[in-house]
Amino acid sequence: MMNSDSTSAAAPDARQPAIRAVGLVKRFGAVTALDGVTFDLAPGRIYGLLGPNGSGKTTLIRLLTGMTRATAGSATVLGVRMPDRANLARIGYMTQGDGVYPSLTVAENAQFFAAAYGVEDAAQVADALRLVGLADRSKMIVGTLSGGQRRRLSLACALVHRPPVLFLDEPTVGVDPQLRVQFWGHFRTLADAGTTIVVSSHVMDEADRCDELLFVRAGRVIARGTGSGLRAEAGTGDLESAFLRFAGESEAAA
Amino acid sequence: MSARRLRAIVLRVIAEIRRDRPSLALLFIAPIVVTGLLTFILRDTTSPDVRVAIATEGTGPAAGQVVTRLASALTGAGMTVTVAASPDASRNAVRDGAATVAIVLPANLAAGRDAQIALVTKGLDPAGDGAQIQAVSSAIVGSLASSLGAVLPAVVHQTVYGTPSADPMAPFAPAIVAFFLYFFVYLLTGVSFLRERTGGTLERLMATPVTRGEIVTGYTLGFGFFAMFQVAILLVWALGTVRVPAIGPLPEFSLGLGIAVAGSPLLAFAAVLLLALGAVSLGIFLSTFARTELQVIQFIPVVLVPQFLLSGVLFSVDSLPAVLQPLVHVMPLAYAVDALREIFIRGADLSVTSLQVDLAVLAVVAVLFAAVASRTIRRDVV
Numbered sequence: 297m298m299n300s301d302s303t304s305a306a307a308p309d310a311r312q313p314a315i316r317a318v319g320l321v322k323r324f325g326a327v328t329a330l331d332g333v334t335f336d337l338a339p340g341r342i343y344g345l346l347g348p349n350g351s352g353k354t355t356l357i358r359l360l361t362g363m364t365r366a367t368a369g370s371a372t373v374l375g376v377r378m379p380d381r382a383n384l385a386r387i388g389y390m391t392q393g394d395g396v397y398p399s400l401t402v403a404e405n406a407q408f409f410a411a412a413y414g415v416e417d418a419a420q421v422a423d424a425l426r427l428v429g430l431a432d433r434s435k436m437i438v439g440t441l442s443g444g445q446r447r448r449l450s451l452a453c454a455l456v457h458r459p460p461v462l463f464l465d466e467p468t469v470g471v472d473p474q475l476r477v478q479f480w481g482h483f484r485t486l487a488d489a490g491t492t493i494v495v496s497s498h499v500m501d502e503a504d505r506c507d508e509l510l511f512v513r514a515g516r517v518i519a520r521g522t523g524s525g526l527r528a529e530a531g532t533g534d535l536e537s538a539f540l541r542f543a544g545e546s547e548a549a550a
Numbered sequence: 551m552s553a554r555r556l557r558a559i560v561l562r563v564i565a566e567i568r569r570d571r572p573s574l575a576l577l578f579i580a581p582i583v584v585t586g587l588l589t590f591i592l593r594d595t596t597s598p599d600v601r602v603a604i605a606t607e608g609t610g611p612a613a614g615q616v617v618t619r620l621a622s623a624l625t626g627a628g629m630t631v632t633v634a635a636s637p638d639a640s641r642n643a644v645r646d647g648a649a650t651v652a653i654v655l656p657a658n659l660a661a662g663r664d665a666q667i668a669l670v671t672k673g674l675d676p677a678g679d680g681a682q683i684q685a686v687s688s689a690i691v692g693s694l695a696s697s698l699g700a701v702l703p704a705v706v707h708q709t710v711y712g713t714p715s716a717d718p719m720a721p722f723a724p725a726i727v728a729f730f731l732y733f734f735v736y737l738l739t740g741v742s743f744l745r746e747r748t749g750g751t752l753e754r755l756m757a758t759p760v761t762r763g764e765i766v767t768g769y770t771l772g773f774g775f776f777a778m779f780q781v782a783i784l785l786v787w788a789l790g791t792v793r794v795p796a797i798g799p800l801p802e803f804s805l806g807l808g809i810a811v812a813g814s815p816l817l818a819f820a821a822v823l824l825l826a827l828g829a830v831s832l833g834i835f836l837s838t839f840a841r842t843e844l845q846v847i848q849f850i851p852v853v854l855v856p857q858f859l860l861s862g863v864l865f866s867v868d869s870l871p872a873v874l875q876p877l878v879h880v881m882p883l884a885y886a887v888d889a890l891r892e893i894f895i896r897g898a899d900l901s902v903t904s905l906q907v908d909l910a911v912l913a914v915v916a917v918l919f920a921a922v923a924s925r926t927i928r929r930d931v932v
Contacts, residue, residue, distance in 0.1 A: 361757055381759050389757040393750030399569045400562065411558030412758040437569070453754070 312375060314339040314461055314492035315360060319369035322355050322515075329355040331515035332369070337494065339460070342487045344506035345496040346539065352515040353496040354392065357463045360494070361389050373461055385413055388459035392466050394450045396438050402449055403434035406456050413457035424456040427482060444475045451479070455486070462486065464495045468502060480505045500535040509535075511542055518546040551767070555760050559768025560775070566742065567776055573738055577780050581730040582787050588726060589807045592718040598681045600629040603649035605640035608657040616659060616697075623693030624686070644670050651682050653690070711812070711896040723788050723809040724890030725863040728822055731784065732883055733854055735777050735826045739769065739833025740846040747837060752927070762924040770830045770920060777826035781819055789815055812897030817905075818890055824912035825886040831919030838926040857883040862891075885911045 313336035322330040330352045337343050345353045358364045360371045362379025376383040396405045406421045415421070425431045428448040438446060447470065455462060464483075468476045480502070483493055487507070495506065503509050504523040511519040511526070519526055519542040523535060530538035567573060602624055606613045621631045632649065634640035640652035652670035659665050669686055671679040695702050746752045755765065791808030811818065833846075836853065840846045860870065860877050861884035870878065878884050889908035892898035898905045 363753065363757060381761065384757060384759045387757070389754070391750050391754055391757075393753075395750035395754035397562070397566060397751055398749070399566050404562070404565060408558055408562050409754070409758065412555055412755060412760045414552070414554070414759060416554075 312339075313337055313372075314374060315494065316372040317356075317360065317369070318372075320356070320359055320366050320371060321368040322352075322359060322364065323367045329515055330359065330366075333515075333517055334369075335510065335517060335520065337492060339492045340487055340490045341507040342483055342493045342495065342505070344503050344509045345494060345512055346498070346500065346503055346509055346535075347512035348498055351512045353498075353512050354465055355515075356512065357389070357465050357494065357496060361387055361463055363389075385457060386459050386461060388454040388457065388462040390451055390454035390462075390464045390467055392469070394446045396446060396449050396453060398439035399437065401435050401437055402430050402441070405438060405449060406434075406452050409453040410456045415457045420458060421456055424452040427455070427485075428452045429478070443470050444472055447471050448475070451482070460491055462491055462493045464493065466496055466498070468497065468499070476502070500539065503535050511539055513539075513543050513546060516546065518542045551761065551764055552759075556764050556768055556771075559760070559764060560771045563742075563769055563772025564775055567738070567772070577734055577738065577776055578783055581727075581734065581780070581784050584730065585723070585726055585784070585788060585807065588722065589719045589809075592722065598650075598678065598685060600624075600651060600682055600685050601649045602629050602631045602686060603634045603640040603643040603652045604631060604655070605634040605637045605652065606655040606657075606659075607637055608655065608659060613655070613657070613659070616655060619697055620653070620655075620690065620693050623696070624689050627685070627689040627692075629685070629689070641670055644672055651686050653686065717809065719807065720809055721891070721895065722863075723807070724818070724894040725861070725887045727781075727784055727788055727818075728825055728883060728886040728890055729858060729861075729863050731777065731781055731822050731826050732829050732857070732886070733850075734780070735773060735829035736833045736836075736854065737846070737850075738776075739773050739830045740837050740840070740849070741833075741843050743769065743834045743837040744840050744843060744846055748841070756927070762927045765927060766831065766834060766920050766924040769834060770827055770916075773830045773833075774823065774827055777830075778823060781822045781826065785815055785819060785822075809894075811894045813893035813899060817899065818893045821886055821889040821893065821909060821912065824909065824916055825882060827916040828882050828912065828919050831916065831923040834923040835919060835926055857881045860884065862887050882912065882915045885915075 315335075315337040317333050317335050320330055320333040321328070333352075333356060345356065347353055355364070359366050360373060360378060362371070362381075362384065365379065371378045373383060374386055397408070400408070402425065403421065406425055407418075410421050410424075422431065425434055428451050430445065430448055430452060433441070433445065438449060441449070447467070451464075451467060454464070468479055471479065483495065484505075487493055495502075497503065506523070508520065508522055509526060510517050519529070519538075521529065526538050526542075527533065527535060530541040532538045532541060567577075604617050604621055604624075606617050608616075617633055621633055624631045632643070634643055634652070637652075637654045640649065640654060643649040644652045650671065652668075654668040654670065656665050656667065659667075667690065669683055671682060673679060692702060746755075752765075786806070788807045788809050789811050791804050791806040793804045794802065796802040832853070836849050837846060840849065856877075859865065860874060861867070861881045862878075863883070867875075867878050867884065867888075885908045889905055889912070892902060892905045892908070896902075900906065900909075
């Protein structure tokens with residue numbers, strides 16, 4: 297339902313990867329934030345980028361959304377090489393910060409980002425607010441909302457244009473457990489409707505809600521698989537131990 | 551550039567300022583208060599209270615006679631005069647505050663050009679001292695001339711443009727209007743664009759198909775909208791005057807500064823608006839180098855105060871040291887001040903070349919700064 301609209305041009309082809317990274321490298325001066333990342337992500341699935349703070353998750357998302365240019369390698373979203381301004385109309389990006397205007401109302405924020413994405417149908421704004429449960433607060437000034445409500449608005453602003461690809465950078469930070477469950481419910485609804493979702497997190501207990509996980513450490517993807525698959529491969533009972541096992545292996549290899 | 555996206559940005563900027571009551575007050579009330587205060591001070595400066603202590607280094611009846619004549623002349627000019635017993639006593643009178651100026655006549659007053667009359671002031675307040683010295687010296691010259699049997703002719707001031715105004719605010723008003731607009735528009739744009747950067751909304755905006763040009767143009771139009779009102783209100787306040795008749799215990803008073811303007815107020819409006827558009831881009835540009843709102847304010851001494859000093863707001867551009875003269879030509883404010891003085895005092899219209907140059911420079915600066923500002927909004931930068 298969320299991606300079956302006319303603005304999101306070509307529907308993602310199920311045989312083509314929705315997102316492709318080939319040898320992505322990003323250096324900031326002497327610091328290498330991303331050190332050769334290559335993967336294909338299939339449409340309509342939820343991918344979890346898991347790793348500690350500073351491991352390169354945000355840099356990876358910013359490269360895939362075209363917010364910054366790669367030092368080497370290429371990022372392709374829905375078949376279009378990033379950065380590409382027009383392609384941004386098919387990508388949703390929920391930043392780590394809320395990134396909403398505190399002096400505007402809930403509806404004004406959603407309408408503004410809808411207009412920025414070129415959405416002309418007012419019903420889409422209402423739909424997005426309804427999805428995150430803010431429809432009855434649309435006239436409230438954002439500065440007066442609770443942190444959780446602001447987070448929900450931030451999500452609504454990222455999907456107001458019904459993008460086939462959605463990047464969520466630590467969407468559940470500072471969100472209470474009840475809202476967290478709701479968020480994951482939304483993500484699953486969107487994925488079932490065909491949206492490709494990339495969620496970054498450093499909270500391992502959220503990871504099992506993803507279809508597939510990518511462990512990120514020191515700018516590299518050190519393992520990839522389903523939660524149960526990774527646990528089995530590492531021979532551990534929980535993802536944290538699995539992560540540490542893979543991290544140790546990659547360090548030994550390097 | 552998409553008209554729809556541009557419209558969304560303009561409306562958003564306007565909605566944000568409209569909800570920000572303190573900023574609105576800053577935009578509209580502060581310039582009125584400050585210009586009103588300045589006008590009040592400049593127009594109502596009462597002639598200085600001059601208390602003179604006269605002493606002479608000379609001895610004998612002749613010296614005493616000069617002192618007496620001078621004392622009566624100064625008293626006639628409305629000054630309080632005391633005759634001190636000695637030069638030291640007169641200096642002490644200034645030191646104690648009993649007198650504001652001591653006049654010490656030399657023993658050789660009759661020697662003509664070698665004679666020096668000393669005027670002694672405290673020296674703590676140069677501007678105040680200057681007014682005192684001026685008042686006393688003209689009285690001394692008049693008194694000495696008449697004692698020599700001469701009558702001094704009157705000196706009158708005439709101007710090429712307009713008539714020499716008795717209103718001390720007239721030459722200041724154009725400069726002050728321009729400066730305040732520049733100042734407040736820069737401050738508001740700088741702070742609100744910084745919020746856009748630090749609040750993460752710029753990052754988010756750059757993740758949409760919105761272009762940098764649309765952002766800068768949207769900001770310019772949005773703030774330009776408020777600047778338009780600000781200029782209109784400030785001009786009506788500065789140029790107009792409304793007499794409010796006495797009601798009950800309230801005495802009659804007038805609203806507005808009633809400053810004379812020889813040229814078209816609409817042309818003045820256009821000139822200031824061009825300056826304001828440049829101030830928007832300046833605010834966006836400088837917000838790149840700031841991390842906090844305080845830092846936007848810290849740019850004021852670096853960017854705005856030199857413009858204030860070098861643009862003829864207080865000090866005439868011609869009287870600036872030669873080394874600083876070239877700098878005047880790179881100050882946008884200088885062109886606006888010049889344009890407004892041309893319009894206010896000279897009554898210049900668009901056929902006057904110097905006004906054409908001023909307006910052209912302001913327009914080029916606005917466009918150039920907008921281009922530079924949009925370069926500072928990189929997709930790379932949070």
